[in-house]
Amino acid sequence: MDPVVSISVLSALLGAVIALPFFKTYFLKRRSEVQSTAKAELQPSGPKKPSKPPQLVPRKSHFKAHSHASVKDQNKRHHPLDLNTLKGHGDSVTGLCFSSDGRSLATACADGVVRVFKLDDASSKSFKFLRIGVPAGGHPTAVAFSDDPSSVVVASQTLSGDNLYMYGEEKVKTSNDNKQQSKLPLPEIKWEHQKVHEKRAILTLAGATSSYGNGDGSTIIASCSEVTDIILWHGKTGKILGNVDTNQLKNNMATISPNGRFLAAAAFTADVKVWEIVYSKDGSVKEVTKVMQLKGHKSAVTWLCFSMNSEQIITSAKDGSIRIWNINVRYHLDEDPKIVKVFPIPLHDSSGSTLHYDQFALSPDGKILATTYGSTLQWLCIEIGKVLDTAEKAHDGDITSIAWAPKAIPTGNEQVVVLATAGVDKKVKLWAAPSVNSS
Numbered sequence: 488m489d490p491v492v493s494i495s496v497l498s499a500l501l502g503a504v505i506a507l508p509f510f511k512t513y514f515l516k517r518r519s520e521v522q523s524t525a526k527a528e529l530q531p532s533g534p535k536k537p538s539k540p541p542q543l544v545p546r547k548s549h550f551k552a553h554s555h556a557s558v559k560d561q562n563k564r565h566h567p568l569d570l571n572t573l574k575g576h577g578d579s580v581t582g583l584c585f586s587s588d589g590r591s592l593a594t595a596c597a598d599g600v601v602r603v604f605k606l607d608d609a610s611s612k613s614f615k616f617l618r619i620g621v622p623a624g625g626h627p628t629a630v631a632f633s634d635d636p637s638s639v640v641v642a643s644q645t646l647s648g649d650n651l652y653m654y655g656e657e658k659v660k661t662s663n664d665n666k667q668q669s670k671l672p673l674p675e676i677k678w679e680h681q682k683v684h685e686k687r688a689i690l691t692l693a694g695a696t697s698s699y700g701n702g703d704g705s706t707i708i709a710s711c712s713e714v715t716d717i718i719l720w721h722g723k724t725g726k727i728l729g730n731v732d733t734n735q736l737k738n739n740m741a742t743i744s745p746n747g748r749f750l751a752a753a754a755f756t757a758d759v760k761v762w763e764i765v766y767s768k769d770g771s772v773k774e775v776t777k778v779m780q781l782k783g784h785k786s787a788v789t790w791l792c793f794s795m796n797s798e799q800i801i802t803s804a805k806d807g808s809i810r811i812w813n814i815n816v817r818y819h820l821d822e823d824p825k826i827v828k829v830f831p832i833p834l835h836d837s838s839g840s841t842l843h844y845d846q847f848a849l850s851p852d853g854k855i856l857a858t859t860y861g862s863t864l865q866w867l868c869i870e871i872g873k874v875l876d877t878a879e880k881a882h883d884g885d886i887t888s889i890a891w892a893p894k895a896i897p898t899g900n901e902q903v904v905v906l907a908t909a910g911v912d913k914k915v916k917l918w919a920a921p922s923v924n925s926s
Contacts, residue, residue, distance in 0.1 A: 595627035633722035648682035678725030684712035697747035703770025711741035807841035830872030882910030
């Protein structure tokens with residue numbers, strides 16, 4: 488054999504012997520990987536192991552959602568005086584008013600509907616209400632009760648001007664057949680007036696019982712326009728009883744004293760004009776005469792209200808002050824009304840500047856003044872001007888209207904003095920009155 492060939496063969500054999508262990512290790516490793524991959528692909532069909540991952544994901548997700556809800560509930564926790572919320576309004580609630588017995592609450596809503604809620608229990612989870620739809624094209628802006636809880640006067644705003652409607656119910660006819668149940672009649676328009684303030688908007692509606700002097704006990708309604716005129720209406724018949732002009736560029740609001748004797752208006756200037764409603768012997772309104780003017784504020788008066796005995800007026804102005812006036816004076820002898828108290832508005836912005844109240848209302852016992860500014864609700868002790876409580880962001884947006892129930896309302900097992908507020912957030916809230924310390 489050729490020596491060269493022998494060396495070549497020997498080298499090849501030696502190389503094969505050396506490479507064999509490496510190839511063996513490589514093929515064993517590849518076989519292990521193939522088996523492992525095949526095993527992993529077949530594993531999901533097993534009954535036990537795949538169940539854990541799907542269970543862990545939902546549990547973790549559910550825990551997060553529950554935790555988020557808890558934080559949200561804590562952030563929206565009710566104020567201690569927050570009793571209840573009347574929902575169901577389809578748009579901004581523009582006005583509200585209690586009936587004389589405190590058991591009915593009428594609301595005006597920009598969705599074109601007036602609702603009259605029955606407040607048998609202020610803590611109830613649901614409330615029955617009467618639904619009144621105003622004529623097409625109108626948006627209710629204010630409401631006031633007439634002679635009884637089934638009679639409601641509504642101011643409705645349209646493109647051509649504001650209209651007034653009085654809705655009432657026919658008496659339910661009783662039947663001798665006990666099995667037959669009578670249905671409550673739908674409210675119908677008893678009287679109406681179109682464009683009552685010459686295409687101007689109605690800012691406020693206020694009602695009072697004519698119980699002073701020769702008053703016949705009927706309800707008088709005052710409609711205050713956005714300009715300078717105010718009209719007095721007979722609640723039951725819709726007859727115009729009188730009208731006055733503030734001559735103060737533009738009105739902010741107007742109201743009538745609880746006994747139906749005085750009419751007062753807050754307007755663009757710092758002075759408040761007061762008129763007397765004079766009654767004839769037959770109980771009808773004879774005339775409306777200006778009798779006094781409240782002078783003392785340094786800037787425009789934004790809101791006012793009467794005390795329950797109709798002998799005092801509370802005013803608030805942009806000068807940052809609240810004043811209490813005694814109007815039980817001999818004005819026919821030119822005796823001027825007297826300032827009883829003056830105290831600063833205890834509400835400030837972030838820079839420390841004093842704010843002015845948008846509106847307020849005095850509690851039936853005359854001790855608490857509930858005030859609003861934007862979405863803030865504040866209760867004051869009217870005796871000393873002390874803040875009793877404050878609810879910041881009482882509504883999710885501006886508070887549009889405020890009113891006290893004239894009488895306590897059942898709330899669970901208690902009788903509670905209730906305040907109602909309306910807002911642009913489509914809600915009406917009921918609040919309990921804070922306690923007033925004897926000190």
